[in-house]
Amino acid sequence: MSNQPLEQQLDQPLKQAEPAAVRPNREEALAAVDTLIRWIGDDPSREGLTGTPDRVVRAYDEHFQGYAVDPVALLQRTFEEVEGYDEMVLLRDIRFESHCEHHIKPIIGRVHIAYLPEHRVVGISKLARVVDAYAKRLQIQEKMTAQIANTIAEVLEPQGVGVVIEATHQCMTTRGVYKPGAIMVTSRMLGLFRSDHRTRREFLSLIRSQNGQPDRA
């Protein structure tokens, strides 16, 4: 990625999303869904829709629980007894579901993460939790890719980090240009994954070594 303004923006130090100045209460959130139902021309008081605002708000709680999670804190418990292990650690095909910040439509795909430990490694489930912490927010795929890589680089201080995300965006598969099956691929390479061709090639060949296809959504 060499697009300058975006690259500069992604290189900013990590920061949490600013909380909304005044967070609406649950009643206001329910009323907003009621408004949208009336906006599309339906009647929120008819039998099939009476529980819908409540279900939608609860689904939002689930889809966007990442705002309450600190990804840096997730990675801070590391293991230093690694017996000199300094080869690549790879966790691939981490399934995720996110929502695009432009249409609030699902982004569904897989994340592949690799790093070259310097002194410390982290439990692999923590890498998957970092993915969810960023996925369960309003996102763009490019930003999410950079956030995952930057967080791992900042906390683990490894020799390098590589993150590749392959995903489908329902805002383009089910509306707009209607291109079902189109897969967006983004990557972020830091340290040796950026400067050393062999490391990058090893990472890319490992994530392609089986038929790991992103889910078509």
Ligand SMILES: [Zn+2]
């Ligand atoms: Zn979108």
